[in-house]
Amino acid sequence: MIFKGKRILLGVSGGIACYKAVELARRLVTSGAQVKVVMTRGAQEFVTPLTFAAVTGQTVGTSLFGQGIHPLEHIWLGQQVDALILAPATANLIGKVAAGIGDDLLTTILLAATRPVLLCPAMNCEMYANPVVQENLTRLEQRGMTVLRPAAGPLACGAVGYGRLPEVEDILAVASRLVSPQDLAGRRILVTAGPTHEDLDPVRFLTNRSSGKMGYAVARAAWRRGAEVTLVSGPTALPAPYGVEVVRVRSALEMREALQGHFPTADALIMAAAVSDYRPESPAPKKVKRRTPSQELRLVQNPDIIQELAAHRTRQVLIGFAAETGDLLAEARRKLEAKNLDLIVANEVNRPDSGFAVDTNEVTLIPRGGEPVALPLLSKDEVAQRLLDWLAEYWSGAREESRG
Ligand code: C5P
Numbered sequence: 001m002i003f004k005g006k007r008i009l010l011g012v013s014g015g016i017a018c019y020k021a022v023e024l025a026r027r028l029v030t031s032g033a034q035v036k037v038v039m040t041r042g043a044q045e046f047v048t049p050l051t052f053a054a055v056t057g058q059t060v061g062t063s064l065f066g067q068g069i070h071p072l073e074h075i076w077l078g079q080q081v082d083a084l085i086l087a088p089a090t091a092n093l094i095g096k097v098a099a100g101i102g103d104d105l106l107t108t109i110l111l112a113a114t115r116p117v118l119l120c121p122a123m124n125c126e127m128y129a130n131p132v133v134q135e136n137l138t139r140l141e142q143r144g145m146t147v148l149r150p151a152a153g154p155l156a157c158g159a160v161g162y163g164r165l166p167e168v169e170d171i172l173a174v175a176s177r178l179v180s181p182q183d184l185a186g187r188r189i190l191v192t193a194g195p196t197h198e199d200l201d202p203v204r205f206l207t208n209r210s211s212g213k214m215g216y217a218v219a220r221a222a223w224r225r226g227a228e229v230t231l232v233s234g235p236t237a238l239p240a241p242y243g244v245e246v247v248r249v250r251s252a253l254e255m256r257e258a259l260q261g262h263f264p265t266a267d268a269l270i271m272a273a274a275v276s277d278y279r280p281e282s283p284a285p286k287k288v289k290r291r292t293p294s295q296e297l298r299l300v301q302n303p304d305i306i307q308e309l310a311a312h313r314t315r316q317v318l319i320g321f322a323a324e325t326g327d328l329l330a331e332a333r334r335k336l337e338a339k340n341l342d343l344i345v346a347n348e349v350n351r352p353d354s355g356f357a358v359d360t361n362e363v364t365l366i367p368r369g370g371e372p373v374a375l376p377l378l379s380k381d382e383v384a385q386r387l388l389d390w391l392a393e394y395w396s397g398a399r400e401e402s403r404g
Helices: 018-030 041-046 049-056 091-099 105-112 125-129 131-142 168-178 213-224 252-265 305-310 328-338 380-403
Strands: 007-012 034-039 083-089 117-121 151-154 160-164 188-193 198-201 204-206 228-233 245-248 268-271 278-280 299-301 317-324 343-348 363-367
Touching (some): 007 018, 007 105, 018 034, 018 041, 018 049, 018 168, 034 041, 034 049, 083 091, 083 105, 083 168, 091 117, 117 131, 125 131, 125 160, 188 213, 188 252, 198 278, 204 278, 213 228, 213 268, 213 380, 252 305, 268 305, 268 380, 317 328, 317 380, 328 363, 343 380, 363 380
Parallel strands (some): 007 034, 007 083, 188 228, 188 268, 228 245, 268 317
Antiparallel strands (some): 151 160, 198 204, 278 299, 343 363
16 A cells, blocks of 8 residues: 555546546555546546546546635645646646646646646657657756656557656556655665576576565665665566666576676665575586486585675675575574574465465564564565665664764
């Protein structure tokens, strides 16, 4: 529930991407937001206010004047929310906002708005490329609005180019950053996720059941809280989180190389990847044939990446995960010490609703020299938040100590 308790004003102007704004409104609501929709006249030609009212459970603003409309609504609406999202924002709406025109409810709200604004342009590619539209967008960015530039692809008019409304997922990610505390701003956080593939031959490999969901949730949440995030990901089916630099690797050795490159400039490493402990000693250069009744497979140990990096740490905070099927806390503590970590996340993988490949997780946070904190079964997004709460507190505690 990344928008839990947040109030969002969704301004919808008249373009074909209005139909996607319905999905955006729905996703905001299911992510916990209270959503007030305000539509321009043009938008109402594409989608009726009733659609948004049904999706949000709130009346939709369509006019400055009329019965039942409070005379000060156009002032309050942009001041009493946590953020305003304009999606889709047409060239006309962008032009009016840039010029300071307030000739309907939405543009008047924007003149009086004091809260962060996210503007998501969507239009024909020639219209988007028009210098006047570009100048207006630059002007609005300079005045502090966040512009989520349109994606490239086939457009409703038949043209192909820049002008598509960005994916709803990306709009949600950027909006969630606007309404989140930026307590990790200025920090560089390196996150790993997913399994590794250790090749046996060109078509077969050894792997494990990690889906990457936990590490991706950590990367998303860290970016949302203001960090600069690099995600070193083993093979997964997950989309790249918005705003995050993703480095894709396959094997443990490739992951080690990628991390060695990024570690020196990082402030923290959160190692959620399930790195294979072993790899085939000599992978076959050609596909192994089915000839002999049995096969011997010789494995050699992979380097323990986090332990190696711990030996070269300067300022980096190191957080590991321990997925165990027995003696969870004792094993996790042993790894915390052996690998010289600051925190280990002891991960219950015996239950069907915790650990590999599911959306929920039950973990205990064990800090070095501190008391373990057992968390209940939570979504992986929520576990990521709690983990980053610990990190933000660790850093603010370290600041206090250096002052004291
Ligand atoms: O596999 P194990 O339970 O020891 O993993 C504990 C932590 O160590 C995890 O954070 C994992 O990503 C990391 N690890 C590693 N290199 C390995 C194996 C595990 O960095 N070869």
